[in-house]
Amino acid sequence: xxEVEQDPGxxxxxxxxxxxxxxxxxxxxxxxxxxxxxxxxKEPKLLMSVxxxxxxxxxxxxxxxxASQYISLLIxxxxxxxxxxxxxxxxxxxxxxxxxxxxxxxxxxxVKP
Amino acid sequence: DGGITQSPKYLFRKEGQNVTLSCEQNLNHDAMYWYRxxxxxxxxxxxxxxxxxDFQKGDIAEGYSVSREKKESxxxxxxxxxxxxxxxxxxxxxxxxxxxxxxxxxxxxLTVL
Numbered sequence: 001x002x003e004v005e006q007d008p009g010x011x012x013x014x015x016x017x018x019x020x021x022x023x024x025x026x027x028x029x030x031x032x033x034x035x036x037x038x039x040x041x042k043e044p045k046l047l048m049s050v051x052x053x054x055x056x057x058x059x060x061x062x063x064x065x066x067a068s069q070y071i072s073l074l075i076x077x078x079x080x081x082x083x084x085x086x087x088x089x090x091x092x093x094x095x096x097x098x099x100x101x102x103x104x105x106x107x108x109x110x111v112k113p
Numbered sequence: 114d115g116g117i118t119q120s121p122k123y124l125f126r127k128e129g130q131n132v133t134l135s136c137e138q139n140l141n142h143d144a145m146y147w148y149r150x151x152x153x154x155x156x157x158x159x160x161x162x163x164x165x166x167d168f169q170k171g172d173i174a175e176g177y178s179v180s181r182e183k184k185e186s187x188x189x190x191x192x193x194x195x196x197x198x199x200x201x202x203x204x205x206x207x208x209x210x211x212x213x214x215x216x217x218x219x220x221x222x223l224t225v226l
Binding site for chain 2: 004033034091104
């Protein structure tokens with residue numbers, strides 16, 4: 001089982017739609033979680049951190065479910081400019097993974113007019 | 114403006130040749146990283162360095178070498194021992210090892226002919 005898993009998609013949605021991605025992680029001791037955005041053939045950039053209580057930044061909401069070991073990203077009112085690949089990142093904790101960023105393979109979102 | 118500069122952006126090499134990818138940052142960050150990205154896969158860590166004159170192997174260090182003689186610079190050499198070197202290489206930096214915010218360069222796309 002991969003340490004961090006995402007559905008690669010692509011998710012094809014119309015403008016204005018609400019879309020949600022999930023990311024599962026295998027190490028229950030993981031403490032820190034993040035979503036990065038990567039545009040086609042570009043470098044990844046931090047989108048938002050994921051806090052235990054959940055957090056929101058405009059149209060984006062990130063949530064953590066420790067019991068089921070997944071994090072989610074919800075995008076409301078999708079824009080064409082939201083089209084990108086969204087990478088889930090987990091900081092490993094314990095044994096050799098302490099402090100190590102582990103990237104999921106990414107979920108691709110295509111927002112259509 | 115502060116940031117990370119990678120060069121070259123595109124590189125072609127023949128089999129059996131070594132090639133060095135440059136990475137320079139002026140963010141005054143202590144930690145620097147090299148990742149490799151292949152289609153459909155998450156970023157995989159090649160090497161990282163937390164301070165000058167020190168670096169550690171990541172998950173896929175075989176066939177690669179690095180140096181960290183200056184805080185600002187972390188070049189990566191792809192040697193002829195790397196079996197499948199064609200990939201997108203990303204350099205990143207952060208303020209420290211346990212932070213989830215990485216600042217990436219624009220990447221170097223290496224193709225072996």
